[in-house]
Amino acid sequence: MKSLSGFCIFAVLFGFSFISCSKWDRKSPIDRQDIVLTKAQQEVLDSSQVFAIDFFKEMCRELEKGNLFISPLSASMALSAVTNGGAGTTMEGMKATLGFGNFSLEQMNDFYKMLVPALKKADNTVDLLVANAAWIEQTFPVKESFTNSLQDYYDASINKLDFNDPKSPDVINAWCSENTKGMIKEIIDRIDPAYRLFYTNALYFKGDWKSTFDKKDSRKGPFQNASGHTSQIVFMEQTQTLRYYTNKKVALAELPYGNEAFSMVVALPAEGMSAEDLALSLDIATWNDWMESLYPATLHVRMPRFELAFDTEDMMIPVLARMGMGIAFDPLMADFSHISDIPLFIGMVKQSTRIQVDEKGTEAAAVTIIGFELTSAGPDPQPIPFHVDRPFLLFIKEKSTGTILFSGLIKEL
The missing domain is CATH 2.30.39.10 (Alpha-1-antitrypsin, domain 1)
Structure with a gap:
Protein backbone atom coordinates (compact mmCIF):
# COMPACT_ATOMS: atom_id res chain seq x y z
CA MET A 1 0.00 0.00 0.00
CA LYS A 2 1.29 3.45 -0.87
CA SER A 3 2.59 5.50 2.07
CA LEU A 4 1.16 8.99 2.22
CA SER A 5 1.83 11.85 4.59
CA GLY A 6 -1.44 13.68 5.04
CA PHE A 7 -4.78 12.77 6.49
CA CYS A 8 -7.68 10.39 6.23
CA ILE A 9 -10.85 11.80 4.74
CA PHE A 10 -14.06 9.89 4.37
CA ALA A 11 -16.55 10.75 1.69
CA VAL A 12 -19.91 9.41 0.73
CA LEU A 13 -21.84 10.60 -2.28
CA PHE A 14 -25.30 9.75 -3.58
CA GLY A 15 -26.15 10.85 -7.11
CA PHE A 16 -26.44 10.25 -10.78
CA SER A 17 -26.32 13.63 -12.54
CA PHE A 18 -24.54 16.91 -12.02
CA ILE A 19 -24.54 20.65 -11.56
CA SER A 20 -21.53 22.37 -13.06
CA CYS A 21 -20.35 25.86 -12.09
CA SER A 22 -16.91 26.53 -13.46
CA LYS A 23 -16.04 29.67 -11.51
CA TRP A 24 -15.02 30.17 -7.90
CA ASP A 25 -16.72 33.60 -7.92
CA ARG A 26 -18.81 34.10 -4.81
CA LYS A 27 -22.57 33.88 -5.39
CA SER A 28 -25.38 35.26 -3.28
CA PRO A 29 -26.86 32.26 -1.47
CA ILE A 30 -30.54 31.47 -1.79
CA ASP A 31 -32.24 30.70 1.53
CA ARG A 32 -31.73 27.09 2.52
CA GLN A 33 -34.70 24.74 2.39
CA ASP A 34 -34.43 21.43 4.23
CA ILE A 35 -34.65 18.24 2.19
CA VAL A 36 -37.94 16.65 3.24
CA LEU A 37 -37.94 12.84 3.39
CA THR A 38 -40.80 10.41 3.80
CA LYS A 39 -40.64 8.01 6.74
CA ALA A 40 -39.51 5.22 4.41
CA GLN A 41 -36.82 7.40 2.81
CA GLN A 42 -35.57 8.43 6.26
CA GLU A 43 -35.22 4.77 7.22
CA VAL A 44 -33.13 4.09 4.10
CA LEU A 45 -30.98 7.15 4.81
CA ASP A 46 -30.42 6.12 8.42
CA SER A 47 -29.22 2.70 7.26
CA SER A 48 -26.89 4.21 4.67
CA GLN A 49 -25.36 6.47 7.33
CA VAL A 50 -24.38 3.39 9.33
CA PHE A 51 -22.35 2.20 6.33
CA ALA A 52 -20.77 5.65 5.95
CA ILE A 53 -19.48 5.68 9.53
CA ASP A 54 -18.50 1.99 9.64
CA PHE A 55 -16.68 2.19 6.29
CA PHE A 56 -14.69 5.20 7.48
CA LYS A 57 -13.78 3.42 10.72
CA GLU A 58 -12.73 0.20 8.97
CA MET A 59 -10.63 2.09 6.43
CA CYS A 60 -8.89 3.86 9.33
CA ARG A 61 -8.25 0.43 10.85
CA GLU A 62 -6.79 -0.81 7.54
CA LEU A 63 -4.49 2.22 7.19
CA GLU A 64 -0.89 1.36 8.01
CA LYS A 65 0.48 4.89 8.30
CA GLY A 66 0.02 8.42 7.05
CA ASN A 67 -3.28 10.03 6.11
CA LEU A 68 -6.56 8.69 4.79
CA PHE A 69 -8.96 10.56 2.52
CA ILE A 70 -11.93 8.64 1.16
CA SER A 71 -15.46 9.14 -0.10
CA PRO A 72 -17.89 6.67 1.44
CA LEU A 73 -20.67 8.27 -0.59
CA SER A 74 -18.90 7.66 -3.90
CA ALA A 75 -18.06 4.11 -2.82
CA SER A 76 -21.61 3.46 -1.65
CA MET A 77 -23.23 4.68 -4.83
CA ALA A 78 -20.83 2.79 -7.12
CA LEU A 79 -21.29 -0.44 -5.17
CA SER A 80 -25.06 0.03 -5.02
CA ALA A 81 -25.21 0.49 -8.78
CA VAL A 82 -23.36 -2.76 -9.51
CA THR A 83 -25.39 -4.59 -6.85
CA ASN A 84 -28.08 -4.56 -9.56
CA GLY A 85 -25.96 -7.15 -11.35
CA GLY A 86 -25.77 -9.48 -8.37
CA ALA A 87 -28.04 -12.45 -7.74
CA GLY A 88 -28.91 -14.57 -4.72
CA THR A 89 -26.53 -14.39 -1.75
CA THR A 90 -24.13 -12.13 -3.68
CA MET A 91 -26.76 -9.44 -4.06
CA GLU A 92 -28.05 -9.89 -0.51
CA GLY A 93 -24.54 -9.70 0.95
CA MET A 94 -23.77 -6.51 -0.94
CA LYS A 95 -27.06 -4.89 0.06
CA ALA A 96 -26.58 -5.82 3.71
CA THR A 97 -23.03 -4.44 3.79
CA LEU A 98 -24.19 -1.15 2.27
CA GLY A 99 -26.93 -0.86 4.90
CA PHE A 100 -29.82 -1.84 2.62
CA GLY A 101 -30.37 -5.39 3.86
CA ASN A 102 -33.91 -4.64 5.04
CA PHE A 103 -34.88 -2.89 1.81
CA SER A 104 -35.59 -4.06 -1.71
CA LEU A 105 -33.30 -3.36 -4.64
CA GLU A 106 -35.96 -1.00 -5.99
CA GLN A 107 -36.08 0.95 -2.70
CA MET A 108 -32.30 1.31 -2.74
CA ASN A 109 -32.27 2.51 -6.35
CA ASP A 110 -35.22 4.86 -5.85
CA PHE A 111 -33.52 6.41 -2.84
CA TYR A 112 -30.39 7.33 -4.79
CA LYS A 113 -32.49 8.67 -7.64
CA MET A 114 -34.38 10.92 -5.20
CA LEU A 115 -31.48 12.08 -3.04
CA VAL A 116 -28.99 13.32 -5.61
CA PRO A 117 -31.16 16.01 -7.25
CA ALA A 118 -32.17 17.13 -3.76
CA LEU A 119 -28.53 17.48 -2.70
CA LYS A 120 -27.73 19.43 -5.86
CA LYS A 121 -30.52 21.91 -5.14
CA ALA A 122 -29.59 22.36 -1.48
CA ASP A 123 -27.18 25.28 -2.01
CA ASN A 124 -26.94 27.34 -5.20
CA THR A 125 -23.44 28.53 -4.21
CA VAL A 126 -22.00 25.00 -4.00
CA ASP A 127 -20.71 23.32 -7.15
CA LEU A 128 -21.71 19.66 -6.80
CA LEU A 129 -21.09 17.23 -9.64
CA VAL A 130 -21.87 13.51 -9.76
CA ALA A 131 -21.27 11.25 -12.75
CA ASN A 132 -21.48 7.51 -13.39
CA ALA A 133 -20.27 5.37 -16.28
CA ALA A 134 -20.00 1.71 -17.26
CA TRP A 135 -17.08 0.63 -19.47
CA ILE A 136 -17.70 -2.70 -21.22
CA GLU A 137 -15.21 -4.75 -23.24
CA GLN A 138 -16.62 -4.40 -26.74
CA THR A 139 -17.12 -8.13 -27.39
CA PHE A 140 -18.52 -9.00 -23.94
CA PRO A 141 -22.29 -9.70 -23.73
CA VAL A 142 -24.04 -7.69 -20.99
CA LYS A 143 -27.73 -8.02 -20.20
CA GLU A 144 -29.90 -5.08 -21.19
CA SER A 145 -31.80 -5.19 -17.89
CA PHE A 146 -28.54 -4.39 -16.05
CA THR A 147 -27.54 -1.46 -18.26
CA ASN A 148 -31.12 -0.15 -18.12
CA SER A 149 -30.94 -0.05 -14.30
CA LEU A 150 -27.64 1.84 -14.44
CA GLN A 151 -29.12 4.39 -16.82
CA ASP A 152 -32.54 4.75 -15.20
CA TYR A 153 -31.47 5.06 -11.57
CA TYR A 154 -27.88 6.33 -11.75
CA ASP A 155 -27.88 8.25 -15.03
CA ALA A 156 -24.83 6.22 -16.04
CA SER A 157 -23.37 6.39 -19.53
CA ILE A 158 -22.79 3.00 -21.18
CA ASN A 159 -19.53 2.78 -23.13
CA LYS A 160 -17.96 -0.05 -25.12
CA LEU A 161 -14.18 -0.12 -25.43
CA ASP A 162 -11.51 -2.30 -26.98
CA PHE A 163 -9.74 -3.37 -23.79
CA ASN A 164 -6.82 -4.64 -25.88
CA ASP A 165 -6.16 -1.10 -27.08
CA PRO A 166 -3.44 0.40 -24.83
CA LYS A 167 -5.21 3.77 -25.14
CA SER A 168 -8.42 2.52 -23.47
CA PRO A 169 -7.26 3.52 -19.95
CA ASP A 170 -6.72 7.03 -21.32
CA VAL A 171 -10.41 7.20 -22.29
CA ILE A 172 -11.50 6.25 -18.75
CA ASN A 173 -8.99 8.63 -17.17
CA ALA A 174 -10.12 11.51 -19.40
CA TRP A 175 -13.68 10.91 -18.16
CA CYS A 176 -12.41 11.04 -14.56
CA SER A 177 -10.58 14.31 -15.14
CA GLU A 178 -13.53 15.92 -16.90
CA ASN A 179 -15.99 14.98 -14.17
CA THR A 180 -13.76 16.12 -11.29
CA LYS A 181 -12.67 19.43 -12.87
CA GLY A 182 -9.16 18.04 -13.31
CA MET A 183 -8.68 17.06 -9.65
CA ILE A 184 -8.52 13.29 -10.36
CA LYS A 185 -6.57 12.77 -13.56
CA GLU A 186 -5.97 9.01 -13.37
CA ILE A 187 -7.77 6.04 -11.82
CA ILE A 188 -6.32 3.20 -13.91
CA ASP A 189 -3.00 2.79 -15.74
CA ARG A 190 -3.62 -0.46 -17.60
CA ILE A 191 -6.31 -3.09 -18.19
CA ASP A 192 -5.55 -6.68 -17.26
CA PRO A 193 -6.73 -9.17 -19.93
CA ALA A 194 -9.09 -10.86 -17.43
CA TYR A 195 -11.27 -7.75 -16.97
CA ARG A 196 -14.52 -7.41 -18.90
CA LEU A 197 -16.31 -4.47 -17.27
CA PHE A 198 -15.53 -1.40 -15.16
CA TYR A 199 -17.92 0.90 -13.35
CA THR A 200 -16.89 4.41 -12.30
CA ASN A 201 -18.46 7.03 -10.05
CA ALA A 202 -17.10 10.58 -9.83
CA LEU A 203 -17.91 13.10 -7.11
CA TYR A 204 -16.86 16.76 -7.11
CA PHE A 205 -17.59 19.39 -4.44
CA LYS A 206 -16.60 23.04 -4.30
CA GLY A 207 -17.99 25.46 -1.74
CA ASP A 208 -17.13 28.84 -0.23
CA TRP A 209 -17.16 29.19 3.54
CA LYS A 210 -20.16 31.17 4.77
CA SER A 211 -17.59 33.28 6.60
CA THR A 212 -14.36 33.27 4.62
CA PHE A 213 -11.00 33.59 6.33
CA ASP A 214 -8.98 36.76 5.73
CA ARG A 305 -4.64 25.46 5.06
CA PHE A 306 -3.85 22.20 3.29
CA GLU A 307 -4.08 20.12 0.14
CA LEU A 308 -3.64 16.38 -0.20
CA ALA A 309 -4.41 13.41 -2.40
CA PHE A 310 -4.99 9.77 -1.52
CA ASP A 311 -5.30 6.45 -3.34
CA THR A 312 -6.85 3.46 -1.58
CA GLU A 313 -4.88 1.05 -3.78
CA ASP A 314 -5.54 -2.44 -2.33
CA MET A 315 -7.30 -1.39 0.89
CA MET A 316 -10.97 -1.50 -0.08
CA ILE A 317 -11.54 -5.17 -0.91
CA PRO A 318 -10.24 -6.45 2.47
CA VAL A 319 -12.32 -3.82 4.28
CA LEU A 320 -15.51 -4.55 2.34
CA ALA A 321 -14.97 -8.29 2.78
CA ARG A 322 -14.70 -7.84 6.57
CA MET A 323 -17.88 -5.80 6.49
CA GLY A 324 -19.79 -8.68 4.86
CA MET A 325 -19.32 -8.37 1.09
CA GLY A 326 -16.67 -11.08 0.71
CA ILE A 327 -18.72 -13.31 -1.60
CA ALA A 328 -18.62 -10.67 -4.36
CA PHE A 329 -14.81 -10.99 -4.50
CA ASP A 330 -14.74 -14.81 -4.53
CA PRO A 331 -14.15 -16.24 -8.04
CA LEU A 332 -15.86 -19.51 -7.07
CA MET A 333 -18.85 -18.10 -5.17
CA ALA A 334 -19.72 -14.72 -6.74
CA ASP A 335 -22.96 -14.65 -8.73
CA PHE A 336 -23.32 -11.70 -11.10
CA SER A 337 -25.64 -13.50 -13.48
CA HIS A 338 -27.81 -10.38 -13.75
CA ILE A 339 -24.90 -8.75 -15.60
CA SER A 340 -24.04 -11.61 -17.93
CA ASP A 341 -24.43 -15.36 -18.30
CA ILE A 342 -20.62 -15.53 -18.39
CA PRO A 343 -19.39 -15.84 -14.75
CA LEU A 344 -17.80 -12.73 -13.23
CA PHE A 345 -16.47 -11.57 -9.87
CA ILE A 346 -15.26 -8.21 -8.56
CA GLY A 347 -11.47 -8.12 -8.82
CA MET A 348 -10.92 -4.41 -8.21
CA VAL A 349 -12.41 -1.74 -5.97
CA LYS A 350 -10.30 1.38 -5.84
CA GLN A 351 -10.77 5.04 -5.05
CA SER A 352 -8.66 8.13 -5.73
CA THR A 353 -9.41 11.35 -3.87
CA ARG A 354 -8.14 14.87 -3.41
CA ILE A 355 -9.02 17.83 -1.17
CA GLN A 356 -7.92 21.45 -0.94
CA VAL A 357 -8.87 23.69 1.99
CA ASP A 358 -8.02 27.40 1.99
CA GLU A 359 -9.31 30.78 3.11
CA LYS A 360 -12.13 30.82 0.54
CA GLY A 361 -13.50 27.33 1.06
CA THR A 362 -13.09 23.69 0.11
CA GLU A 363 -12.64 21.79 -3.14
CA ALA A 364 -12.78 18.00 -3.00
CA ALA A 365 -13.18 15.14 -5.46
CA ALA A 366 -13.33 11.36 -5.55
CA VAL A 367 -13.45 8.68 -8.23
CA THR A 368 -14.40 5.09 -7.38
CA ILE A 369 -13.74 2.31 -9.89
CA ILE A 370 -15.06 -1.27 -9.68
CA GLY A 371 -13.61 -3.88 -12.01
CA PHE A 372 -15.22 -7.21 -12.97
CA GLU A 373 -13.05 -10.16 -13.95
CA LEU A 374 -13.88 -13.45 -15.58
CA THR A 375 -14.01 -16.16 -12.92
CA SER A 376 -11.42 -18.14 -14.89
CA ALA A 377 -8.54 -16.00 -15.61
CA GLY A 378 -23.82 27.12 26.13
CA PRO A 379 -21.95 29.87 24.68
CA ASP A 380 -19.14 31.50 26.61
CA PRO A 381 -19.00 35.30 26.13
CA GLN A 382 -15.25 34.92 25.59
CA PRO A 383 -14.11 33.23 22.36
CA ILE A 384 -13.47 29.55 22.96
CA PRO A 385 -10.10 28.48 21.54
Missing part, protein backbone atom coordinates in the same frame (compact mmCIF):
# COMPACT_ATOMS: atom_id res chain seq x y z
CA LYS A 215 -5.61 35.90 4.17
CA LYS A 216 -4.06 38.76 6.12
CA ASP A 217 -4.71 36.78 9.30
CA SER A 218 -3.08 33.59 8.00
CA ARG A 219 0.33 32.78 9.40
CA LYS A 220 2.68 29.88 9.95
CA GLY A 221 2.60 27.87 13.14
CA PRO A 222 3.40 24.41 14.53
CA PHE A 223 1.26 21.33 13.78
CA GLN A 224 1.93 18.36 16.05
CA ASN A 225 1.98 15.33 13.74
CA ALA A 226 0.94 11.88 14.91
CA SER A 227 4.47 10.63 14.20
CA GLY A 228 5.80 12.94 16.91
CA HIS A 229 7.53 15.58 14.82
CA THR A 230 6.27 19.14 14.42
CA SER A 231 5.63 20.78 11.04
CA GLN A 232 5.49 24.50 10.32
CA ILE A 233 2.33 25.01 8.26
CA VAL A 234 0.00 27.91 7.40
CA PHE A 235 -2.99 28.38 9.71
CA MET A 236 -6.09 30.39 8.82
CA GLU A 237 -7.65 32.30 11.72
CA GLN A 238 -10.92 34.00 12.58
CA THR A 239 -13.32 34.55 15.46
CA GLN A 240 -16.94 33.68 14.68
CA THR A 241 -20.06 32.06 16.09
CA LEU A 242 -20.21 28.40 15.09
CA ARG A 243 -22.00 25.31 16.30
CA TYR A 244 -19.75 23.66 18.88
CA TYR A 245 -19.66 20.75 21.32
CA THR A 246 -17.10 19.32 23.69
CA ASN A 247 -16.84 16.40 26.10
CA LYS A 248 -13.99 14.50 27.75
CA LYS A 249 -12.94 12.87 24.47
CA VAL A 250 -13.49 15.44 21.72
CA ALA A 251 -14.19 19.04 20.74
CA LEU A 252 -16.29 19.64 17.62
CA ALA A 253 -16.81 22.69 15.45
CA GLU A 254 -19.08 22.95 12.40
CA LEU A 255 -17.95 25.35 9.66
CA PRO A 256 -20.79 26.05 7.19
CA TYR A 257 -20.57 26.76 3.47
CA GLY A 258 -22.81 29.13 1.50
CA ASN A 259 -26.38 29.02 2.80
CA GLU A 260 -25.41 26.46 5.49
CA ALA A 261 -26.87 23.44 3.67
CA PHE A 262 -23.38 21.91 3.63
CA SER A 263 -20.75 22.15 6.33
CA MET A 264 -17.43 20.76 7.48
CA VAL A 265 -17.41 19.22 10.94
CA VAL A 266 -13.95 19.13 12.52
CA ALA A 267 -13.47 16.70 15.41
CA LEU A 268 -10.43 17.50 17.55
CA PRO A 269 -9.55 14.75 20.06
CA ALA A 270 -8.82 15.73 23.63
CA GLU A 271 -5.19 16.15 24.65
CA GLY A 272 -3.66 12.73 25.20
CA MET A 273 -6.04 10.92 22.81
CA SER A 274 -4.99 10.16 19.24
CA ALA A 275 -7.16 11.03 16.25
CA GLU A 276 -6.84 7.39 15.17
CA ASP A 277 -8.25 6.13 18.49
CA LEU A 278 -11.09 8.63 18.21
CA ALA A 279 -11.88 7.39 14.69
CA LEU A 280 -11.82 3.74 15.78
CA SER A 281 -14.21 4.49 18.65
CA LEU A 282 -16.73 6.15 16.34
CA ASP A 283 -20.09 4.53 15.62
CA ILE A 284 -23.44 5.81 14.37
CA ALA A 285 -24.80 6.39 17.88
CA THR A 286 -21.77 8.52 18.78
CA TRP A 287 -22.01 10.45 15.51
CA ASN A 288 -25.72 11.16 16.05
CA ASP A 289 -25.03 12.25 19.62
CA TRP A 290 -22.33 14.63 18.37
CA MET A 291 -24.66 16.19 15.80
CA GLU A 292 -27.54 16.56 18.27
CA SER A 293 -25.29 18.15 20.91
CA LEU A 294 -23.89 21.02 18.82
CA TYR A 295 -24.82 24.50 20.04
CA PRO A 296 -23.86 28.08 18.99
CA ALA A 297 -20.67 29.40 20.57
CA THR A 298 -18.16 32.12 19.79
CA LEU A 299 -14.93 30.41 18.75
CA HIS A 300 -11.46 31.57 17.86
CA VAL A 301 -10.71 29.14 15.03
CA ARG A 302 -7.19 28.31 13.91
CA MET A 303 -7.52 25.94 10.95
CA PRO A 304 -4.79 24.48 8.71
CA PHE A 386 -10.52 25.87 18.81
CA HIS A 387 -6.99 25.49 17.56
CA VAL A 388 -6.58 22.62 15.12
CA ASP A 389 -2.86 22.22 15.69
CA ARG A 390 -2.75 18.45 16.17
CA PRO A 391 -4.33 15.42 14.44
CA PHE A 392 -8.09 15.69 13.98
CA LEU A 393 -11.15 14.32 12.17
CA LEU A 394 -13.27 16.23 9.67
CA PHE A 395 -16.61 15.61 8.00
CA ILE A 396 -18.46 17.47 5.23
CA LYS A 397 -22.22 16.98 5.48
CA GLU A 398 -25.60 18.25 4.30
CA LYS A 399 -27.60 19.86 7.09
CA SER A 400 -31.21 18.70 6.84
CA THR A 401 -30.60 15.01 6.06
CA GLY A 402 -27.23 14.72 7.78
CA THR A 403 -25.83 13.01 4.66
CA ILE A 404 -22.05 12.73 5.05
CA LEU A 405 -20.24 13.67 1.84
CA PHE A 406 -16.68 13.54 3.14
CA SER A 407 -14.89 12.70 6.36
CA GLY A 408 -11.27 12.62 7.29
CA LEU A 409 -8.59 11.65 9.78
CA ILE A 410 -5.75 14.17 9.58
CA LYS A 411 -2.61 12.88 11.22
CA GLU A 412 0.27 14.45 9.30
CA LEU A 413 0.51 17.93 7.74
